[in-house]
Amino acid sequence: MDKTNQAPINKATIVLLGTTTGSVSNYLGYFQLDVQPGDKLMISHPSYVLSEMAIPESDAFLILLDRKYYNLGSLSIDQFSIDPSKTKLIVDSEIKVSEDFAQYPLGWQRFYSDFGNSIVSNPQFTKLDSTFNLHVLFTVTEKGNVQKVETLNSDNDTTALSIIKTSLKKFDDWIPAKIQGISVPQYFEINISRNKEIFMIVEEPAMPIGGFQSFYDYIRSNLNYPSEAMRLGIEGKVMIQFVVDKTGDLTEIEVVKGIGVGCDEEAIRLIKNSPHWYPPYQRGTAVKQRIILPITFNPDTNSPKKRISFNDFINSRIRYPRKARQMNIESTVYVSFKIDEEADEIIDVTPLNDIDAEFMSEIKAVFKSVPSDLINEELKSSQIYILPIAFRLKEYNKNNEPITLPAGKLLCEIIVIAKDSYIPPTPTLNLNTSSQEYISVDQALFHNPNARRLSLTNKGLNNLSEKIKEFEKLVFLDLEGNNLTNLPDEIVHLDKLEELYVPNNKLNSLPNQFDLLSSLKVIGLAYNNLSQFPISLTQLSKLEALDLSGNNITYIPPEIINLKKLKILVLNRNNITELPEEIYSLKHLEKVFLADNELTQEQLDIIKGKFKKTEIIIN
Structure with missing residues (x-):
C-alpha cells in the first residue's frame, strides 16, 4: 500500500x-x-x-x-519566455523515454519550454517582484492528469506557488506510466527558481579596477570634507552599501549608518563617481553582489595625494583576465589609442596584433576608468599613442612576437603577472560549499536526514526551523546570506557540529546554552548586528577560527583566554577601541585581523609589539 x-x-x-x-x-x-x-x-x-x-x-x-519522486532537475524561469522551436533547454533529470515513465506528449524538452512560458505569461506573475526557489512535488495520474501539486518549503511565496500550480495543472494530457499495459500514477519533483538575487559573499568577489588600495586612494583624493562638519568637529565612519551588477556598474547606493552634517551625502557622491568595478562571479557566472564599505571622515582625509602618472595608473589597475588565466594563455598586447579633446576621454582603443578577446576587454575597461584630469595633464589630442602590455602567468620574459608598429608615440611597457593579480581584498574564513544545497530544512530532511553537511545559503530564510535538531550527524552548517535575526535554541542539540557559518544575516545574539556546541572548531558570524562579543563563544574550547568582522563590537572580553586552540581571529570593521591583556597569552594564535576599527596607530604598534609570533593584519 x-x-x-x-x-x-x-x-x-x-x-x-x-x-x-x-x-x-x-x-x-x-x-x-x-x-x-x-x-x-x-x-x-x-x-x-x-x-x-x-x-x-x-x-x-x-x-x-x-x-519514488523522479527528479526533473531545476528550471530557472529568468530565461523565459522562449521560442521552443529555436531554443533547446538542457536540464538534467532522471527521466528516460520508456513505457515505465509518464511522458509529456511533445517530449521533455518541450515540457520545460511550455511550463516556463506558462509561468511567465500568468497575469499574476507580472505583479510578482520577489525571488523564489520552490521544490515542487506533483503527480501524473493513471489518467494523465496533473494533481497534488505541493511544495516542501511552504514558507516561501504563496503567490509563486499558486502560479506554478495553475501552470502545471494546465497540462492534463500526459501519457501515463504503464506496467504490463496497465496505467499507473507516477510522482515527480522539480525545482523552480527565479533569481533576482543579490549575493553578499561569492567565490570571486566584486573588486574595484586596480584593487581596494587604488579605490581608497581615489576616496582620499576626491573626498570633499563638508565645511559644516569640519567646523563642528564631526568625524567618524559612514557605512555605505551598494550593489555591483553583472557589468561592474554600481547601483542601489545608500547609507547604512551615517554621521550626518553632509558627510552621508558626500559618501554617496564618492561611490556614484568612483571608477568602474570588476563584476563578481559565482560558479563561473557573473552575478550581483551587495558591498558594505566604511568611508572615514577625519581632518587628515583631506590631505592631498601625490598625483601618479598615466602608466602607473594603468599598471596599478589592470589585472590578468580570468578566462585567460584559467586557460594558461600569455600574450603581449600592443594597443593604440587617441584622446578626444572635447570629452577628455580615451578613444579608438585598437589592438595592433592578434590577441585573445579577453585581454582587449580588460584593457578597454581600465582605459575607461582613467580620470579626465590625468588625461589632460599627460596626453595630447593630436597624438596617436602605442602602449605595450605584457601578460605573463609567472614571470616576465621578453620573447615578443615580431611586430611592425605604425607611427605614434611608444609608451613604456606595462607588465601584468597573473600571480600578483586579483587577490580578494578581505580575509575571510573558508566557506566550504561542497555540501549539496537544499532550499529549506524540511526539504533536506526529506532527502537526506542523515546528512553530515548542510548548506542553506542565500535562500531568503527569515527563520531557521527547529527541526534542525533532527540532523544528529551534522558536522557542517552554512546559513550565509539569509535574513535570520536569531538561531533557534534547538540548534544546541547538534553536538557533532564542527563548522558553523552564519555571515550576512541579522543576528543580534546567539541562543541560550550556545556553549553546548562543544565540538565547534570554526564559526563565521561576519556582517550581522552583534553589538557585543557573545560571551558563550569563550566556552568553546575546541574553537580554532572565529570571524566576527562587520559587526558593532567595541569590546573583547578577558574570557577570550579560554580559547586555547584559537588560531585565526577576524575582527575587521567593528568599533574596537582596545584589546584585553589576556589575548596575548593565546599561544596558538597565528593571525588577528583588525582593519577598520577605532584603534590608533600608536595602539596598533603596541599590539604588534606585545604579540610575539602572531601576525596583525590591518588592511
Whole structure:
C-alpha cells in the first residue's frame, strides 16, 4: 500500500530474496506467495522506492511503500519566455523515454519550454517582484492528469506557488506510466527558481579596477570634507552599501549608518563617481553582489595625494583576465589609442596584433576608468599613442612576437603577472560549499536526514526551523546570506557540529546554552548586528577560527583566554577601541585581523609589539 494515503498499489513486483520466485500485486494490492517467517522479500514498482522486508509470523501482513519522486532537475524561469522551436533547454533529470515513465506528449524538452512560458505569461506573475526557489512535488495520474501539486518549503511565496500550480495543472494530457499495459500514477519533483538575487559573499568577489588600495586612494583624493562638519568637529565612519551588477556598474547606493552634517551625502557622491568595478562571479557566472564599505571622515582625509602618472595608473589597475588565466594563455598586447579633446576621454582603443578577446576587454575597461584630469595633464589630442602590455602567468620574459608598429608615440611597457593579480581584498574564513544545497530544512530532511553537511545559503530564510535538531550527524552548517535575526535554541542539540557559518544575516545574539556546541572548531558570524562579543563563544574550547568582522563590537572580553586552540581571529570593521591583556597569552594564535576599527596607530604598534609570533593584519 502507498505509505502516504494507504491506497492499494497495483502491479508491484514481489520477489523472494535470493530466488526467482515471485508474485505481482493486483488492483487491491494483494498478492500470494509461499514463504516462511524470516524470509526476505524485495518489492519493486516504478512509482515507489525499492524496498526490502522480513516476513513476520503472521499469515497476512501489510507492506507500506514510499513514493519514488523522479527528479526533473531545476528550471530557472529568468530565461523565459522562449521560442521552443529555436531554443533547446538542457536540464538534467532522471527521466528516460520508456513505457515505465509518464511522458509529456511533445517530449521533455518541450515540457520545460511550455511550463516556463506558462509561468511567465500568468497575469499574476507580472505583479510578482520577489525571488523564489520552490521544490515542487506533483503527480501524473493513471489518467494523465496533473494533481497534488505541493511544495516542501511552504514558507516561501504563496503567490509563486499558486502560479506554478495553475501552470502545471494546465497540462492534463500526459501519457501515463504503464506496467504490463496497465496505467499507473507516477510522482515527480522539480525545482523552480527565479533569481533576482543579490549575493553578499561569492567565490570571486566584486573588486574595484586596480584593487581596494587604488579605490581608497581615489576616496582620499576626491573626498570633499563638508565645511559644516569640519567646523563642528564631526568625524567618524559612514557605512555605505551598494550593489555591483553583472557589468561592474554600481547601483542601489545608500547609507547604512551615517554621521550626518553632509558627510552621508558626500559618501554617496564618492561611490556614484568612483571608477568602474570588476563584476563578481559565482560558479563561473557573473552575478550581483551587495558591498558594505566604511568611508572615514577625519581632518587628515583631506590631505592631498601625490598625483601618479598615466602608466602607473594603468599598471596599478589592470589585472590578468580570468578566462585567460584559467586557460594558461600569455600574450603581449600592443594597443593604440587617441584622446578626444572635447570629452577628455580615451578613444579608438585598437589592438595592433592578434590577441585573445579577453585581454582587449580588460584593457578597454581600465582605459575607461582613467580620470579626465590625468588625461589632460599627460596626453595630447593630436597624438596617436602605442602602449605595450605584457601578460605573463609567472614571470616576465621578453620573447615578443615580431611586430611592425605604425607611427605614434611608444609608451613604456606595462607588465601584468597573473600571480600578483586579483587577490580578494578581505580575509575571510573558508566557506566550504561542497555540501549539496537544499532550499529549506524540511526539504533536506526529506532527502537526506542523515546528512553530515548542510548548506542553506542565500535562500531568503527569515527563520531557521527547529527541526534542525533532527540532523544528529551534522558536522557542517552554512546559513550565509539569509535574513535570520536569531538561531533557534534547538540548534544546541547538534553536538557533532564542527563548522558553523552564519555571515550576512541579522543576528543580534546567539541562543541560550550556545556553549553546548562543544565540538565547534570554526564559526563565521561576519556582517550581522552583534553589538557585543557573545560571551558563550569563550566556552568553546575546541574553537580554532572565529570571524566576527562587520559587526558593532567595541569590546573583547578577558574570557577570550579560554580559547586555547584559537588560531585565526577576524575582527575587521567593528568599533574596537582596545584589546584585553589576556589575548596575548593565546599561544596558538597565528593571525588577528583588525582593519577598520577605532584603534590608533600608536595602539596598533603596541599590539604588534606585545604579540610575539602572531601576525596583525590591518588592511
